[in-house]
Amino acid sequence: MRFVDEYRDADKARALSARIASLCEPGRAYTFMEVCGGHTHTIYKHGLEDYLPETITLVHGPGCPVCVIPMGRVDDAIHIAERPGVIMTSFGDMMRVPGGQGSFFDSTARGADIRMVYSPLDALKIARREPDRQVVFMAIGFETTTPSTAMTVLRAAAEGVRNFSVFCNHVTIIPAIKAILDSPDLRLDGFIGPGHVSTIIGCRPYEFIAHDYGKPLVVAGFEPLDILQSVYMLLLQLAEGRSEVENQYARVVPWAGNVRALRAVTEVMELRPYFEWRGLGFISHSALRMREKYAAYDAERLFDIPGNRVADPKACQCGEVLKGVLKPWECKVFGTACTPETPIGTCMVSSEGACAAYYNFGRFSRQRVREATR
Amino acid sequence: MTETRATREEQVLERIDRARQRKARVREEHITMAHGAGGKATQTLIEAVFLDAFRNPLLEPLEDGAVFGAGGARLAFTTDSYVVSPLFFPGGDIGDLAVNGTVNDLAVCGARPLYLSAGFVLEEGFPVEDLRRISASMARAAAAAEVSIVTGDTKVVQRGKADGCYVTTAGVGLVEGDVRLGVAHARPGDAVLVSGPIGEHGVTIMLARGELDIEADVTSDTAPLNGLVAALRAAVGGGVRCLRDATRGGVATILNEIARASGVAVVVEEDAVPVRPAVRGACELLGIDPLYVACEGRMVTVVAGDAAAPALAALRSHPLGEGAAIVGRVQDDPPGLVLLKTAFGGTRIVDVLVGDPLPRIC
Numbered sequence: 001m002r003f004v005d006e007y008r009d010a011d012k013a014r015a016l017s018a019r020i021a022s023l024c025e026p027g028r029a030y031t032f033m034e035v036c037g038g039h040t041h042t043i044y045k046h047g048l049e050d051y052l053p054e055t056i057t058l059v060h061g062p063g064c065p066v067c068v069i070p071m072g073r074v075d076d077a078i079h080i081a082e083r084p085g086v087i088m089t090s091f092g093d094m095m096r097v098p099g100g101q102g103s104f105f106d107s108t109a110r111g112a113d114i115r116m117v118y119s120p121l122d123a124l125k126i127a128r129r130e131p132d133r134q135v136v137f138m139a140i141g142f143e144t145t146t147p148s149t150a151m152t153v154l155r156a157a158a159e160g161v162r163n164f165s166v167f168c169n170h171v172t173i174i175p176a177i178k179a180i181l182d183s184p185d186l187r188l189d190g191f192i193g194p195g196h197v198s199t200i201i202g203c204r205p206y207e208f209i210a211h212d213y214g215k216p217l218v219v220a221g222f223e224p225l226d227i228l229q230s231v232y233m234l235l236l237q238l239a240e241g242r243s244e245v246e247n248q249y250a251r252v253v254p255w256a257g258n259v260r261a262l263r264a265v266t267e268v269m270e271l272r273p274y275f276e277w278r279g280l281g282f283i284s285h286s287a288l289r290m291r292e293k294y295a296a297y298d299a300e301r302l303f304d305i306p307g308n309r310v311a312d313p314k315a316c317q318c319g320e321v322l323k324g325v326l327k328p329w330e331c332k333v334f335g336t337a338c339t340p341e342t343p344i345g346t347c348m349v350s351s352e353g354a355c356a357a358y359y360n361f362g363r364f365s366r367q368r369v370r371e372a373t374r
Numbered sequence: 375m376t377e378t379r380a381t382r383e384e385q386v387l388e389r390i391d392r393a394r395q396r397k398a399r400v401r402e403e404h405i406t407m408a409h410g411a412g413g414k415a416t417q418t419l420i421e422a423v424f425l426d427a428f429r430n431p432l433l434e435p436l437e438d439g440a441v442f443g444a445g446g447a448r449l450a451f452t453t454d455s456y457v458v459s460p461l462f463f464p465g466g467d468i469g470d471l472a473v474n475g476t477v478n479d480l481a482v483c484g485a486r487p488l489y490l491s492a493g494f495v496l497e498e499g500f501p502v503e504d505l506r507r508i509s510a511s512m513a514r515a516a517a518a519a520e521v522s523i524v525t526g527d528t529k530v531v532q533r534g535k536a537d538g539c540y541v542t543t544a545g546v547g548l549v550e551g552d553v554r555l556g557v558a559h560a561r562p563g564d565a566v567l568v569s570g571p572i573g574e575h576g577v578t579i580m581l582a583r584g585e586l587d588i589e590a591d592v593t594s595d596t597a598p599l600n601g602l603v604a605a606l607r608a609a610v611g612g613g614v615r616c617l618r619d620a621t622r623g624g625v626a627t628i629l630n631e632i633a634r635a636s637g638v639a640v641v642v643e644e645d646a647v648p649v650r651p652a653v654r655g656a657c658e659l660l661g662i663d664p665l666y667v668a669c670e671g672r673m674v675t676v677v678a679g680d681a682a683a684p685a686l687a688a689l690r691s692h693p694l695g696e697g698a699a700i701v702g703r704v705q706d707d708p709p710g711l712v713l714l715k716t717a718f719g720g721t722r723i724v725d726v727l728v729g730d731p732l733p734r735i736c
Contacts (some may be wrong), residue, residue, distance in 0.1 A: 001654055010719035045663075047720020096408075109404035118586060224718045329383060335390035341414045342401060351661065361722040372705070373641055373713055373721045 007223030008046065016228045017051040023235040030056045031187065032234055033324050035177060036194035037064030037352025038222050044361035046224040056231065059186075059324030060354035062176045062280065063194050065141040066093045067322060067346040067353045069169055070276045071310035074099025077138050077167055080303045081112040087130065088114040089123035090138040093350040098343060100310040120152035120166070127156070127164035136299045139166045144196040146170045146288065147261035150268040153290075153297050167299040168290050171275065173197050174205050175286035181213050185325045190234040192227060193219035195249045202257025206245045214243045221249040268294055278346050279312065279319025318345035321354055328358040335359060391710075398422040412622025412668075414726050437556060438479040438618065441549055448553075450485035452476060453544035461504065461538055463582040465574075465593030468541055469511035471670060474598045475621070476545040477519040481600040482617040482673060484555045484607075485547030487519060493527040493542040500538050508539065519598035521545070552612075557628075559615040560636035564704040565682035567675040569602060569689050570595065570697035571648040572625050573667035577656045588659060590652040597671030602694045606675065609688030613681030619673045623727045626665040628674045629702075629712045630726045637709045642702035642724065644717045665714075666727045676704065 024030065034040055040060045043049065049058065062068055074097055081088035081104070088104070095104045095116065104114045113133075117123050120137050127135035139149045149166055156164045173194060180186065193206055198219045206217045216237040220230035230248045237244060247253055268291060275287030290298035299305075312318065315333045320326035328334055328347065338344040340356050347353035351360075398421035408415040425433065432440040439452030456472040473490065480487040492512065496505070516523050523543075574595040581588055599619060607614060618628045625647070633640045649657075649664045657664045671694065677685040682700055689695030712724040 001651055001658070004658060005717075008718045010717070013719055044722060046716045046718040047714075047722040048718070050720040105406045105408065106402070106404070109402070109406045122585070224720075329386040335386060336393040339393075341408070341418075360725045372639060372708055373715050 004223070007221070007225045009225065012225055013051055013228055016225070016232055020051070020056075020228070020232050020235060021053050023232065023239050024053055024055055025239075028055065030189045030235070030238075031059060032056070032190050032192055032231065033059045033061045033180070033188050034192040034220075034227070035061035035063045035173065036192075036197070037067065037350065037354070038196065039192055039194075039220065039227055040064070040354050040357050041352050042222055042224055042227060044357040047361075048224050048227060051228060052231065058192075059188070059327075060321065060357075061191075061324060062180065062277070062322045063142060063173060063197070064322075064347070064350055064352040064354070065145065065171075066097055066350035067318065068171060068176075068277045068280070069094075069097060069140055069346065070278045071099045071312065072276070072308050073169055074103070075101050075310060076305040076307060078102070078104065078107045078112070079306055080136055080167060080299055081107055081114050082110070083303065085133050086113070087126060087133050087135045088112065088138060089117045089120075089126060089135060090114060091118075091140065092116045093352075094138055094140060096343065096349050097346055098349075100308075120149050121155075124152050124156055124161065124164055127161055128159075131163055133163060134302070135164050136303075137164070137166050138169070140169045142171055142173050142194070142197050143200040143265075146265050146269070147200060147258070150261075150264040153268045153294055154264060156297060157294065162296065165297050165299040165302050166290060168269065168288060170269065170288040171277070172271075172286055172288070173201075175283050176277065176280065177206075177209065179280055179283055180323055181209065181215070183323055183325075185320075186323060188215060188324070189238060190215050191217040192230050192234070193217045193245070195219060195221050195226070195253060198247075198249065198253045198257070200258050200261050203245050203247050203253065203255050204257075210243045210245050216243050216246070218246045218248050219253055221252065267291075276309065277322075279322045281319075313344050316345040318347045318355075321345075321347050328355040331355070412627060412727065416622075417726070435556060435558070437483065439483045439485070441483055441485070448549035450480050450483040450547045450549055451544070452479040452483070453542065454479060455540060455542040457537070457540050458579065459537060460579075460582050461508070463594055464578055466596040466670075467508060467511050468539065469508035470515035471594075471596050472541040472543045473512050473515035473519065473521070473523075474596050474670060476543040477515075477521060477598045477600055478619040478671075478673070480545050480547035481598070481603040482555070482619050483547070483549070484553035484603075484617070485549045486604075487521045487545055487547040487600050489524045490516065490521050490543050490545045491525045491527075492523050494529070495536055495540040495542075496528065496530045497536040497538050498530060498533040505539065508541070515598065519600055555614065555617055557616055557618065557632045557635040560632050560638050560640075560676045560704045561615065561678075562638060562704055562706040563679040564615055564676050565679055565685070565700050566629070566640060566642070566702040566704065567677065567682070567685060567689065567698060567700050568620070568625060568648065569599070569673045569675065569695045570671070571650045571653065572620065572669055572672055573649060573653045573657065573664035575670040576624070576667035577653045579668075580660070581656065586660070588656055590656050592650070592652045592656065595669055595671040597694050599671065599673055599694065602673070602689065602692045605692045605695070606685060606688050610677055610681040610685045613678040613685065614675065615678065616676040617673055619671075620669045622668050624664070624666040624668055625672075625674055626663070626712065626724045627727055629724065632674075632676060633712050634710050636704070638704045638706060639708050639710075640702055640704055640712045642712065642714050644714055646699055646701045648697050648699045665724060679703075
């Protein structure tokens with residue numbers, strides 16, 4: 001298939017793998033974080049670690065939209081969904097995320113009308129079709145999905161649709177990366193930067209990572225060769241003693257980002273003073289809420305939400321996994337009490353969650369898989 | 375350090391395995407959509423509720439149908455309900471799906487399908503014209519599979535209490551000769567085949583719902599497999615270990631059942647798995663793996679290693695098996711797991727599906 005197979009070519013991978021190995025200093029271990037859950041998914045789905053020397057460790061970052069939603073917000077959303085006359089809409093990944101009162105799936109089984117959509121525009125379509133119901137869109141995600149929420153609100157306003165609102169949980173990636181850089185638990189040699197987020201925000205916002213923290217960052221695409229090449233570019237920077245922001249994904253990511261999309265977001269939303277991240281705790285200026293001007297489309301203002309903080313289950317170590325301090329299999333409940341069918345933590349829910357990716361694709365020690373498939 | 379890590383990983387794997395061996399328990403208070411998706415939740419529900427209540431030696435293997443002796447003959451018996459939405463889709467409708475599905479469940483038990491029943495649950499207000507279309511399509515499918523629909527039932531429920539039309543079929547077939555087929559019969563050295571390009575029915579239905587704004591030239595693969603099974607058995611006879619039609623949960627789920635029941639490893643070459651470009655493209659866009667997408671006219675076959683070539687030739691010589699391929703092999707280690715050599719050249723495991731395939735959001 002064109003535009004896909006080119007980026008999954010095993011011969012090119014072998015060539016890159018050899019160059020990666022030649023760049024590794026003997027006796028030195030390297031740890032890189034892939035910030036984005038999409039990268040985690042690619043790494044496991046294609047078995048990419050088979051191409052990396054044992055001395056390179058990839059740790060999984062916080063960039064999984066579903067994984068960072070705290071339990072209290074899920075409860076708030078369910079509270080809204082179970083009000084009479086409400087149709088809650090959400091991306092599919094959100095359906096199994098556990099809150100204190102169960103998940104969306106449990107709520108639909110109790111009788112709530114919660115529908116999966118593929119875009120906020122689909123939610124708006126439902127609102128037009130069912131004018132007597134209040135259609136709420138559970139908005140989650142990083143800068144990648146924020147513009148589509150903002151554009152949908154602008155369209156609803158332009159069309160005068162009054163029965164559509166957004167429960168805004170959009171978060172921003174930079175404060176999360178900063179929190180990880182400031183965390184004492186982790187020693188990283190560089191970052192594989194989030195590709196889709198960067199199509200919106202561009203590459204400039206990462207410059208402090210290279211300049212102030214001295215860590216190289218390569219914005220990467222989502223095909224396996226993209227990620228391998230990014231690892232190569234990171235190693236090359238380290239070998240040459242550089243620390244820069246580089247763009248491996250230039251076929252999609254403009255250096256300056258998408259100004260029009262950013263403008264739409266700024267029009268509709270503003271930074272919250274602080275927001276709770278699952279496992280990471282409260283991070284200031286790390287999330288967005290609807291501006292006063294769009295109050296009529298803000299589910300947080302339209303509904304009286306409980307807003308209770310729900311502590312993560314004690315056994316759950318999603319926070320450590322999200323920060324890259326623990327590998328998924330090092331969590332005490334991984335694969336036993338916490339599985340994709342009965343997740344305790346969010347990392348086990350989304351296909352982009354590190355634990356789900358590891359459980360579904362990895363799980364088996366690489367050495368044994370290699371021996372078994374020889 | 376590497377060795378410590380490997381050892382620790384092994385311990386984790388053992389822990390997971392132990393957790394999986396535990397008796398299935400349904401934790402939910404209500405049925406959720408995941409219970410019907412054909413993955414782990416469905417399995418748990420069946421084991422913890424139905425098997426617990428009905429337990430008997432014929433049911434216990436949880437195969438597609440039961441095989442038993444009656445008056446000197448060996449019979450296969452199976453049933454299936456159909457609730458597909460939309461009722462009509464490119465390549466078929468609920469009618470031929472209901473006939474082919476039951477015919478296929480009998481065929482993969484090694485039986486020659488003979489007679490079917492048809493039960494209808496109809497919603498008040500459902501167009502009679504649609505029911506005529508569905509019935510005509512069932513009649514055509516039955517004729518093509520050389521079976522007769524010999525008994526039936528009709529119920530009507532109030533508007534809003536069902537979604538148009540549900541169909542349940544059951545079927546009996548005759549098992550001729552000494553046939554011993556089952557998911558527990560795979561052995562190291564066996565070959566794994568699929569009978570054609572996979573994932574077409576599932577993708578067709580997803581696109582036919584019109585929620586995705588994706589257009590692709592895909593039609594359902596719904597078809598009766600009894601002719602294909604007969605051709606295969608004529609060619610390699612006792613070399614066939616196991617046949618399964620890859621419906622809900624797709625090829626990946628079947629392979630996991632085989633690995634688990636036979637205590638073997640199944641190693642699949644991703645490159646060798648036939649998937650039409652339109653299906654692959656749609657799956658890429660939706661973030662799902664074609665290995666998990668339902669087929670309604672494809673089967674997974676395990677044959678003895680030395681029967682692989684004649685089995686492939688026999689499948690390919692039949693119109694419904696033209697796209698057949700050898701996709702993998704059976705080996706002894708690691709037992710219970712399905713491993714995939716990815717097209718990219720890496721390796722990973724292929725697990726049982728959890729719930730419906732969920733689309734990635736970014």
